[in-house]
Amino acid sequence: MLTVLLPAVYAAAVIGGISVVLALMLSVVDRIMNNYGEVKININQGQKDLQVKGGSPLLSTLAEQKIYLPSACGGKGTCGTCKCKVTSDIGPHLPTESPLLTTAEMKENIRLACQVKVKSNLSIEIPEALFNIKEFKTTVDSIVDVTHDIKEVYLKLDNPFSISFKAGQYAQLVIPPYDKIKNENQRAYSFLSTPQETGRVGFLIRLVPGGIATSYVHQYLNKGDSFRIIAPVGDFFLRETDAIMLCVAGGSGMAPLHSILFDMVNKGNTNREVWYFFGAVTKSDLFYVEKFRELEKKWPGFHFVPALSEPKPEDKWTGETGLITEVLDRYILKLGADREKEGYLCGSPGMINACVNVMKKHKVKEEKIYYDKFA
Amino acid sequence: MTAPEISPIVLLFASIFTSNILLANFLGMCSFISISKDIKSSNGLGLAVILVLTLTSVLNWAVYHFILSPLHLEYLRFIVFIMVIAAVVQVLEMVIDRVSPALYMALGIFLPLITVNCAILGVTLFVEIRSYSFIQTLVYGLGSGVGWWLAILALAAIRKKVDNAPVPAGLKGPGITLIIIGLMAMGFLGFSGMLNVQ
Numbered sequence: 054m055l056t057v058l059l060p061a062v063y064a065a066a067v068i069g070g071i072s073v074v075l076a077l078m079l080s081v082v083d084r085i086m087n088n089y090g091e092v093k094i095n096i097n098q099g100q101k102d103l104q105v106k107g108g109s110p111l112l113s114t115l116a117e118q119k120i121y122l123p124s125a126c127g128g129k130g131t132c133g134t135c136k137c138k139v140t141s142d143i144g145p146h147l148p149t150e151s152p153l154l155t156t157a158e159m160k161e162n163i164r165l166a167c168q169v170k171v172k173s174n175l176s177i178e179i180p181e182a183l184f185n186i187k188e189f190k191t192t193v194d195s196i197v198d199v200t201h202d203i204k205e206v207y208l209k210l211d212n213p214f215s216i217s218f219k220a221g222q223y224a225q226l227v228i229p230p231y232d233k234i235k236n237e238n239q240r241a242y243s244f245l246s247t248p249q250e251t252g253r254v255g256f257l258i259r260l261v262p263g264g265i266a267t268s269y270v271h272q273y274l275n276k277g278d279s280f281r282i283i284a285p286v287g288d289f290f291l292r293e294t295d296a297i298m299l300c301v302a303g304g305s306g307m308a309p310l311h312s313i314l315f316d317m318v319n320k321g322n323t324n325r326e327v328w329y330f331f332g333a334v335t336k337s338d339l340f341y342v343e344k345f346r347e348l349e350k351k352w353p354g355f356h357f358v359p360a361l362s363e364p365k366p367e368d369k370w371t372g373e374t375g376l377i378t379e380v381l382d383r384y385i386l387k388l389g390a391d392r393e394k395e396g397y398l399c400g401s402p403g404m405i406n407a408c409v410n411v412m413k414k415h416k417v418k419e420e421k422i423y424y425d426k427f428a
Numbered sequence: 429m430t431a432p433e434i435s436p437i438v439l440l441f442a443s444i445f446t447s448n449i450l451l452a453n454f455l456g457m458c459s460f461i462s463i464s465k466d467i468k469s470s471n472g473l474g475l476a477v478i479l480v481l482t483l484t485s486v487l488n489w490a491v492y493h494f495i496l497s498p499l500h501l502e503y504l505r506f507i508v509f510i511m512v513i514a515a516v517v518q519v520l521e522m523v524i525d526r527v528s529p530a531l532y533m534a535l536g537i538f539l540p541l542i543t544v545n546c547a548i549l550g551v552t553l554f555v556e557i558r559s560y561s562f563i564q565t566l567v568y569g570l571g572s573g574v575g576w577w578l579a580i581l582a583l584a585a586i587r588k589k590v591d592n593a594p595v596p597a598g599l600k601g602p603g604i605t606l607i608i609i610g611l612m613a614m615g616f617l618g619f620s621g622m623l624n625v626q
Contacts, residue, residue, distance in 0.1 A: 067501055071491070071508055075515040086522040144529060148537040172529075 095176040096120070101184075105171065111137070112166035121186040122179065123286040124225065125241035128167040134241075134286075135166040138178040143169060186286060188227075189213060193278045194253055196270075199340040202260040203305055204271060205245065208280055209253045218248055218285030220316035221309045221397075223425070226256070227281040228266050231273055240266035241286070243309035243399065243425060247316045254282070259305040289399070289425040291317065296393040296421065298325055299385065301377060301408050303332040306399035307341065309425055313397065318352065326354040328384060332377030332404070333361055336368035358384065378407045385415040396422035431561035432626055439564055442623035443571030449547050450579040451609070451616040456547030460580055461605055463538070470584035473538040474577030478570070480520065480542050481551055484513045485569030488552040489562060509552050517543045547576055558626045568625075583608065 089107025094114070096103065103118050112128050112135050115121070126132035133153030139162055146154065150165045191208035199205045210216060223243040230237060246255035261267045274280070291313050300310045310329065317323060333339045338361075345357035360380040364370035373380045388394070394417045398405050405424050412422055434442075449455050456477070463473050488509050496502055521539050525532045532539075542548060551572045555565045586608055595604050 063499075064501055064504055067495070067499060068504060068507065071495070072511060075511060079515060079518055082519045082522050086526040144533050147533075 089172050092171060093174045094118075094171070095174070097178055097181075098176070107171045107173070109171060110167050111139075111164075111169045111171050111175070111177070114171045115166065119188065120179070120183065121188070121225070121283045121286070122166050122183060123186075123241075124167060124239065125223075127225075127239040130165060130168050133165065136163050137166045138162055139164045139169060140176040140178060141174065143172070143175070185217075186283060187213065188281060188283050189216060191254075191280050191282060193274060193276050193280055196274060196276060199257070200338055202338075203340065204258050204260075205255060206258055206270060206274070207246070207253050207255045208282065211279075215251055216254065216284060218244060219290040220244070220248055220312040221290035221425070222285040222287040223289075223309070224254070224256070224282040224284035225286065226266055226270075227283065228269050231269055234265055234269075238265050239283070242266075242305075243287075243289075244285070244312050245308040247312055247319055249316070249319045254284075255308075257305040257308040287425065289397075289423055291397075292395060292421075292423070294393075294395065295325065296395040297388060298327040298397055299381070299394055299412065299417070300327065300329040300397045301332070301381060301400070301404075302329075302398070303377060303400040303404050304338070306401075306404075306425070307331065309399050310397060311341065314348070314355070318348065323352045323354070327352075328356050328358060328388075330377055330381055330384070331357070331359045332380075332400075333359065334363050335361060335365050336370060376407075377404065378411050381408060381411050382415075385412070385417075390416055394421070396424070398422065398424035400426075402426045431559055431564060434564065434624065434626075436563050436567040438623055439625065440567045440571040442625045443568050444575040444578065445616070446619040446621075446623045447625045448575040448579055448616055449551065449572040450576055451613045452620070453550065454613075455550040456545050456576060459538075459541060459545055460576075460583065461602055461609070464580050464583040464587055464605070467581065467584040467588060469538070470580045471577075472535050473541075474580050476535045476538050476542055477545065477547065477576045478573030480513075480517060480539075481548055481573035481576070482566065482569045483520070484516050484548055485551050485555055485565050485572075486562070487516060488512055489555055489560070489565040492556055505553075505556065506549075509549060513548055513552075514543050547572065554625075579612070583612065586612075 087108040091104055092107040094103040094105055105114050105118060110128065112122055112124055122135045122137055124132070124135040128135070130149050130153075136154070136158065143164075146159055146164070147168050149168050151159070153165060154163060189210055190212045191210050194207040194209040195205075197205045221243070223241045225239040226242055228234075228238045228240060242256045242258060244254055245257050246253065258267055258270045260271045289309055300314070302310050314327065314329065317325075329345065331339070339359055342357070342359060349355050349357055358373055358380065360373035360375060360377055361368065361370050362374075362376050364374060385394070394412075396409070396412045396417055398408050405426050409419070409422055409424070413419060443449070447453060450457070450460055459473060463469050491508060491512055492505060496505055496508060517540060521532075524535065524539070551569055555568060560568060583605070587605060590604060590608065599607070
């Protein structure tokens with residue numbers, strides 16, 4: 054037995070040895086080459102001056118200084134939300150930046166903070182509102198299953214103990230290392246709760262197989278656990294007009310619209326006509342239906358339209374059937390073409406793109422369609 | 429095995445022209461086709477290939493002769509060669525980023541892409557199969573790199589011209605490029621037999 058195993062162990066040892074040498078070489082070179090010393094970052098022409106250690110991406114360098122740029126993908130260069138204006142000359146845009154920036158943005162020196170490395174003194178400009186983004190220490194107050202794959206999670210704010218945000222905005226949940234995930238990760242989730250709710254915030258988290266944040270919340274997070282969030286972020290919120298609101302959501306896309314609609318109720322802003330289309334596959338994917346039916350009674354202009362794409366026979370479904378785009382198409386036609394409409398969408402990129410196309414077909418202006426895509 | 433008796437000068441010209449890594453051995457095709465749209469990028473990638481190819485072929489030669497061969501672990505060569513290539517590219521990226529940010533920007537995404545360029549592993553394996561000496565390896569690595577660079581520059585130049593030609597719609601892009609490569613390879617076939625590489 055041993056004689057059979059010996060060559061394998063021998064080979065493994067040699068491979069291991071070579072890997073260690075290569076890894077050592079890499080980390081030594083990294084130490085020497087990536088050492089840029091102390092550099093200064095000047096934010097908004099002297100509004101804030103930071104003394105930081107160079108060599109890391111701008112996004113994480115700023116985060117270490119408690120300035121949080123929005124970043125739905127956690128610095129992987131895929132979502133394009135960490136845009137920031139860099140006024141110092143740091144060379145042309147990188148190939149990893151250009152797909153996520155428009156030509157106009159490039160001309161204005163907008164960069165992706167997660168791709169730009171801090172190597173020398175920098176001057177940057179960021180929206181004032183970003184200074185309000187803070188890290189909150191929280192405790193899990195409740196975790197409830199609302200469907201077979203969506204959990205409603207409420208967090209009690211410990212420090213700071215209150216938050217002010219606009220309904221529809223989102224938070225970055227900080228997922229600590231767990232199981233095979235060795236690094237801390239951040240994922241964006243929209244607030245489910247309204248800004249009026251003091252001391253606690255809610256989220257809807259749908260299980261995505263293999264998802265870092267979703268697996269953590271579904272399998273590891275328990276009531277009473279401490280948890281960190283970074284908030285508030287995002288520009289998806291209610292625009293104060295009189296236009297008809299066409300809200301479309303699917304699955305956990307419920308959260309920001311729930312927050313927006315109940316925020317309107319809390320503020321007594323219930324004069325607008327609202328159509329809320331909620332897409333699901335079967336009846337087991339529907340939730341909060343009772344809650345919105347109650348709302349319809351209190352708010353005459355509010356209409357909740359849940360639609361199932363593949364109802365099962367045992368669902369005994371009598372409501373709308375079909376893809377959410379087909380249902381949306383039918384209803385917009387009934388509303389009449391001449392009335393002004395605004396779109397509020399939250400869901401998967403595929404669903405949003407399809408719904409934007411339907412709305413554009415019915416002459417809803419593209420700049421009046423607001424959405425929050427799952428990144 | 430002893431090294432073949434080929435003068436380094438002959439080997440240099442052989443690797444550039446008669447057995448060009450791209451047009452005679454068809455290695456490194458994916459970036460050859462996708463990057464050759466633009467002469468500037470082609471030049472950047474070509475220079476990066478020269479650098480990486482020369483370095484990795486020599487390093488892998490040393491690893492093979494001083495580690496794998498004495499330990500009788502030749503069968504591990506594939507995995508070890510790939511590890512060395514990946515590490516060299518990483519180190520190069522860091523060094524170039526520090527020493528010459530301008531060159532780093534010019535090479536951009538191409539440098540990390542080279543890790544998966546099969547011409548790099550191909551040259552290392554040719555060196556091992558043909559049991560080249562150290563000098564021969566150095567010359568062959570450098571020559572293959574230069575050959576790759578010349579070939580992609582030539583293709584990029586031809587494609588620039590073809591851009592203005594009335595190419596049938598179905599052949600635009602990769603289609604006509606593959607035909608051009610075929611014609612170029614036939615041209616290079618004319619060199620065959622003039623110089624030997626093994």
